[in-house]
Amino acid sequence: MKPAYCVPVLMYHHVSPSAGMITTSPRNFERQIAGLARAGYHALTADAFAGFLAGEPVPDKSLLITFDDGYLDNYVYAHPVLQRYGMHGIIFLITGLIGDGPARPFNGQGGQLPATPEHRQAKALLAAGATDSVMLRWSEVKAMREAGTFEFHSHTHTHTRWDLENIPRDQCLARMTQEFADSRAALTRHLGSVSAHFCWPQGHFDADYVRLAKQAGFEYLYTTIAHGQNLAGGDPACIYRFAVRNRGFPWLRQRAWLASHPVIGPLYNRWKSWKRARRAS
């Protein structure tokens, strides 16, 4: 087996026919997953990825497919595609927004599919308290876990950016500590266990947040920093991810290649970081 040098981590939010921001169409998602499967990519479990960071080899062309938040559309449209191609993903759940009730139909299963609102509309519905029309239910989470299409980890309990609330710093840190504890309790209550993998809301973190996350039992911290490489021996508290665009497989193959190439990858990342810094200044 040729071992992987670098494991790219893909970041998705919505897979839905309702076009909008951070949304991949079901057609493009199927193209991407089918392409990955055909090209011999291995979609790792979080455990295997953790092992890779600690120095255990994984096959070349390994990657990690991650989804943030836990939208209903992940079950309706992404789950059946992963099942069809034998691929595996992980979802970071906002545990306080996951509902109760029976599992709804997913695409290809027969039955009337639930509406899957686009991102802005989803945010408005959440603000209005219509959580169940936007987010997953625990029954759906369990169905995906049993099917082996997705595994589930913490993305806090409420997804609140406490650093942006008008509260003193010590209260902000106390609130984050509570987020860690509440999400761990919810995952344990509904799924029987909780992992050491955690994803920052809107990618925001600082040194205090990292310290508190580690104290709460989280070791693998997923960022939205795209321009870095996940290598064996790399820092598990800073896992790089890139956002997958609503494009076909050739785009994804090229992006994954750029992310993981031992020479071109770091050059590309430096160039993109330089461009970003120049735009910001």
Ligand SMILES: [Zn+2]
């Ligand atoms: Zn999020």
